[in-house]
Amino acid sequence: MNEKYQLSESSPIRLERISRADLFEHSGAANLVVDTDTTILAVNARFETVTGYSRSEVEGTLSWRELVHPEDRERMEEYHRLRRVDPELVPANYEYRFITSGGQVRWGLLTGATLAEDSRTFLSVVDITELKEKESALGRAEELYRGIVQNQTELMSRFSPDFTLTFVNDAYCRYFGETREQLIGSSFVHHVLPGDLAARKAYFASLTPERPEDEMEERAILPSGEVRWQHWHDRGIFDEKGNLIEIQSIGRDITDLYLTRERLDSTIEKLKNSFARAVEMAGKIIEVRDPFTAGHQRRVARIAKEIATTLGLPENEITAIELAALAHDVGKIHVPSEILSKPGVLQPTEWSIIRQHPVYSAEILKTLETPWELAEIALQHHERYDGSGYPQRLSGEEIRVEARVISVADMIEAMSSHRPYRPGVGVERALEEVEAGRGIIFDPAAADAALYIFRKKGFEI
Template sequence: MTQQLKVLMLEDTPTDAELEERELRKAGIAFTLMRVETRDAFIRALDEFQPDIILSDYSLPDFNGMSALEFVRHNHPEIPVIMVTGALSDVEAVGLIHAGAKDYVLKDRLARLGSAVQHVLSMEQGIRARKAAEKSLRESEAKFRSLVESTSDWIWEVDERGIYTYSSPQVYELLGYTAEEVAGKTPFDLMTPAAAEQLKEKFNSIMSERKKFQLLENVNQHKNGREVFLETSGAPIFDAQGVFRGYRGIDRDITDRKEAERERHANAEKLQQTLLQTIEAIASTVEARDPYTAGHQRRVAIIASAIAREMGLTDERIHALYLAASIHDLGKIRIPAEILSKPGRLNAIEYELVKSHPKTGYDIIKDIQFPWPIAQMVLQHHERADGSGYPQGLKSDQIMLEAMIIAVADVVEAMSSHRPYRPGLGLDEALEEITRQRGTLYDPAVVDSCISMFREKRFVLESK
C-alpha cells in the first residue's frame, strides 16, 4: 500500500483550507492533512507530524508566510514549501522564490494547486535522489581513497600513452618520489635502463592488445639510487563509449623476496660445490685403495653423461647421473685391498664379497640428503635387464634408467682398460660386447646411444 502524503497547512481561514483540500483530492493525491494557525502550533507540527510538504498562507494575524518560510529553510530545509495567497505582486513573488519557496498558487486559481504539489514533489524526489547519489559517490570515493592510501602497495593510472595520470602516496615509500613527481613520467622513466630496455617491447605489446597483465616483475631505481624490485599488475581502462583510455594497476614491492631468492641460490651453489668436493673426496679414497682402477669412476661418469646427453636427458638428470657414476664403486672401500688388486681370478668367496659393493655403497650414502636418488643409482648399477644382475636381481622395468646407463658405461670403460688379471681389451671389443648383450643384459636404447656416440659422433674418452 502506497504511503499517504503528509501535508502541513498553515492557514487561519477554514473555508480556504477546505477549498485547498478539495483541490488536492480532485488531483487524485492521497494525503493526510494537519492544519495549524499559529507559530507555536506550526513549529510543533514540524517535529511531531513531520510533513512531506507545507502549504502556507502568505498573511496570518500573528505569523506570516515569509517568517514560516525562513524558519523552515534554517531548521527543516528538506521540506518543500508552496505559498498559497490571495494576492501577490511580481516583486513579492520573486522574493518568495528567492527566500526558498518551491512555488506559489493564488487563491483565486486553486485549480492549479494539485499540479503544483505534484510538480514540486517530483522535483524534490529528483533532487533528493541526486543528493543521495552524490553522497553515496562521496562516501565511495572516500572509502576508495582511504583504502588506496592505507595499503602498502602503489596504486597508479596511466593514459593511453603510458604516462602516469594518478599515483597513490605509497610511491614515495617504494621509490622515494612524491605523487606529483611521478605525474607526467612513464613506468620506464622509473626503471633501471636495463629493465626498461628489456620490458619496453613487452609492455607496448600489452598496451596495443588492450589486455590485462599480472605479476610482471621489473627492476626500478629508487631516488637514492638503490634497486627496487616491483611486481606489477594492471587492467585496461575504457570510457563509456568503449574508447581505450589507459591502464589502472598496482605495484608491490618484492625486493625482500628477490634478495631471499638470491641468497637461496647462492647457498644452493655453495652446497652444490661442497657436494661435488665431498663426492670427489669419496671417489679419490676408493681409487687410492685400488691403483689399477684409478680414474675408473671418473671416466665412467664422463661416458655415462655423454650417453645420457645422446638420449636427450635433462641437464639436471645428467648432473645427478654424473655424481652417482663418480662414486658408483664406493662400496669397494670395505673390500680388502689385496682382493681388489689380486692379479689372478677371484675365487667364489672373493667374488661374492666383491658383489656386495653396490649394497655397501648404498648403505654408506642412503641417509645423505641428496636432491636426487643417487643412492638408488649406486645400488642398481650392477642390475641387468634379464634379472641376472645383483644385488636384487631386478629386471629392466624395475631398474632406473640412470643405473642402466652407468652399467653400460662401466662395462665399456672396464673392458677398454687394463686390469690386474688381464690387459685392456680395447674399445671395439667393449662395443661388440654391449652389442651382443643388447636387450639381454643391457637396455637397447642405452646401447644404441652408446654405439652412436662412439662410432657416429666420434666420441673420444680423454686419456687416463
Template sequence: MSDVMHILIVEDMPTDAELCEREVRQVLPISEFRCVETEEDFLNALDAFQPDLILSDYSMPRFDGMTALLLARARTPETPFVILTGSMNEETAVACMKAGAWDYVIKEHIRRLGSAVLVALEQKKVREERRMTAAALQESEERMRDLVFSIADWVWEVDRNCVYTYSSQQGSDLLGVSSEDIIGKTPFDFMPPDEAKKVRAIFSEIMANKAVIKDLENWNIRKSGEKICLLTNGLPVLDKAGNLKGYRGVDKNITERKKIEERLQQSLESLQKATSTTIQVMVSTIEVRDPYTSGHQIRSAGLAVAIAGEMGLPQEKIDGIHLAGSIHDIGKLSIPAEILSKPTKLTKLEFSLIQEHAQQGFEILKNVQSPWPLAEIVRQHHERMDGSGYPRNLKGDDILIEARILAVADTVEAMASHRPYRAGLGIDKALEEIEKQRGILYDEAVADACLRLFREKGYQLDGK
C-alpha cells in the first residue's frame, strides 16, 4: 500500500461524492480521489488509477454498485469494496455482503463511513500478511527439504559392546578422522561427556530389548572441535539362536537441518507474534463495532480452558483451545455494525447473516500457520451433537473436541451475560440449559465437566 491512498468513488451525484471524500479525509488525510459514473470509466480507473479502496453508490442511472462489485472482484479481488446507498432493505444488504462487499453504509449514516473504511483496510492488511506468512513458511520448508535430501549417510556396524567393526567413508568425512581411527572405538568416544553418558544409557536400554534404533539424535565432536548432530537409525543383528551380535545402521548429518529448524522456529515465533498482534487488532475492532462482544471472547476462552483442564486434556490441546476461544468470533468483522448492535430481536434474514460469522472466521484463519486447527475450531463452534448446528450440520465425533468444548463455554457465557436485545439470564439458567441439552446439543463429557466446575468447584465466569 503506497503512502498516498487511492480512493475510487463510483457516484453520479457530485454532492454525494464530495460528502464521501470529506468523511474519508477525516481518517485518511493523505488520499487521492477519483470519481467515475460509467462502467467504461470504472474499468479504466481499475487499471490506470489502481485504487486501494472502492466506494460505490448502489443505484445509478447508467451503472450500478452490484455490477461494479462483480467487476472489481474479477479484476482486483483483494481491493476493499464498500457499498453506499440512500436506503437499503434487508434482502439487498444480505445480497451485497454475500456477493463480496466488505461493508455497506447508508448515506443518512454517512458519518460511519470513516470507521467502515478503516475496518476494510485493516482486513486487507491482515489478508496480505497472511499470504506473506504462508509464502515464507513454504519457502523455508522447501529449502530445508532440499538440503536434507542432499546429505550423504554414514553406514556403520557395531558389535554387542558397541565397538565399531565397520565404517563407510562418509563416517570419516563427518568426523574428520580416518576409518582406522573409528574402527575399534565406540560412538560414545566421539561425543561430549554429558552427551555420551545420556546416549549410552539409551543404547543400553535399546540393546537389552534388542529393539530398533529409531531417529536417535546425538551430538558428536569432529577432530577440528566442531560439533555436529547425527540422526541414528539401526537394526539389531542376531545370530541363529536369537542372541544379539550387534547393530547395523546409518547416521545422517542433520546439523544444518537443526540450525535451519532453530532459525525457522525463531521465524515462526516472530510470525506468530505478528499474527497474534494483528488478530488482537481485529478483535479490538469487533469490540468497538459490537459492544456485546467486549469481554465475551476472553470469558468464553477462560471457561473453555477450565473445562479442558477438568477433562484432563493435554496442555498442547488446552493452549489451542485458549487461542481459538480468544478469536472465535473474529468472523463478525464481516457483519455490518448495525446488525451486531441492534437493540431489538434480529429478523430471520439478519440472523442468517449473523450465522455467516463462523464460516467467515474460517476464511480469515484458514491460511494462518499454527500447531492447532484454529480455523476449524472457529468454524465448528456453533455445530451441535445432533447435527442441528451450523454452518455444516456436523454431528457427534465429526466435531472437533476443541469445538465441542468451546460450544459449551460460548453458550454459558452468552446466556449469562447481557446481550444487545436482552438482559443477561444469569449463570443458573445457563447451567440448566447445558444440563437439559446434555447429550443432545452438547457433548456429555464436556457438559459434565462444565457443571462440576460451577456447582462443585466454585468457578466464576470472571475466572476468580
C-alpha cells in the first residue's frame, strides 16, 4: 500500500479488538478506498485476485472509472456523486460490470459507504460472475420451457383439488375460448357436464402418493355450447403428509377419434350380429345331422366369453373368442352323420375323421371376411397345452390365447352334456377334470378363470 493512503491502527475507523487494516484486508471481498476524484487510494489482496491488477498498478494512479464497463460507467458516476450528497439516495448495494487487467468482463455486487468525517469512499465488491452466468442459464432454460409449454398443441393445466386453475398454456386458452386472466384463479367446473362432475371428483380423489398418475377420457362444454371429448393424463402432487395439493394435467381433443370409434363399434356390432346369424344357421344344419350337439356352440361361446372377461383380455380378443366359439365345430358338417350320431365306441378310422373337423371349420371360416382370425382360432381349439392335441400338436404359447380359452370351455360343456357314446357327468365333474388338467392339458390361467366363474361367481351353463 503506498504512502499516499495508509490504513493504520490510529485511523478514525476502528472496531474494538479488530484493526481496520485486518477488516480491510481479510473480509473476503475485493475492497478499495476511492478519493473524491475517483482515484483509487488503497486496495486489498482480494482486489488483486479478482481484477488482476497489483496494488502498485492502481493505488494513487488509477481511477476506478477505468475499471468499470462503459455501459455501466454513467450510472456508477451518478451513484458516486449522490453518495456524497445523501447516502440514502443510493442503493445499499447494486450490480455492475467491471473489466479485469486481461480485458475480461465480470460481474460484481458493490456495497459502498462514505468514510466518517471524510470525503473518501469505501467500496466492497463481491465477484458474482458465476452466479450471473447460472442466473442467465436458468433464464434461458425458463424461456425455453415457456416456449415449449406455450407452443404445445396439447392442453396443459395445473389446478388444486377444488378445480381452481393455477396454470394454463396458450393451447388450453384457445381451446376453451377464454383468456389466461379469466381462467387462472377460477374453477373449471363450468366446463364439466353436470352428470360427469361426481365421477370427475371420484377420479381425482383416487390419486395417491403410491399411484399418483392416471388417464381418463371425458367430455367438456365449450363456450359455444358444443360438447367435445378429451383424453387427459393427470399427475397428482402431494405434500409431505400425503395430502393432494395440486394436479398437473395434459390433454388432447379426441372428439373425431371418439366418434370414429363409436361408428366402428357400431359396425363391429352389426358385423358380429350378422356373422352370429350365419353361424347359427350353420349350427342348425349341424344339429339336424347331430342332434346331441344341439346348442353346444352357443353354450361354449357363453362360457368362453365369461372366462375371457375374467382374464381381463382386450375387448377385441373377447369378441374374437365369442365368435370363434359360435363356429368352432362348424366343420362337423363334413363329417358323416352316422359317425356323429353313432352310439358306442368309435373306431380309430372314425376318430381320425372326427379329428379333421377343426381343419374343416377353418376352411369354412376362411371364406368369411372378418376383422378377426377366426379360422386360425377354430383350427386350434383341440390343441392341448402339453402338445398332445390335434391337428398340429401345438403346445403352450404356440396356441392362440383365444383357442386356449375355447378349449377349456369346450371341454366343460362337452362333459356336462349327453353324448351318444356316454352320458353327461355334470359341471362339477367337468371342473375336476379342469383342475387335474391345469398346466397339462389346459392353459393354467384359463383353467383358473373357469374354476372361478363356476365356483365363486356361480356361473351356470
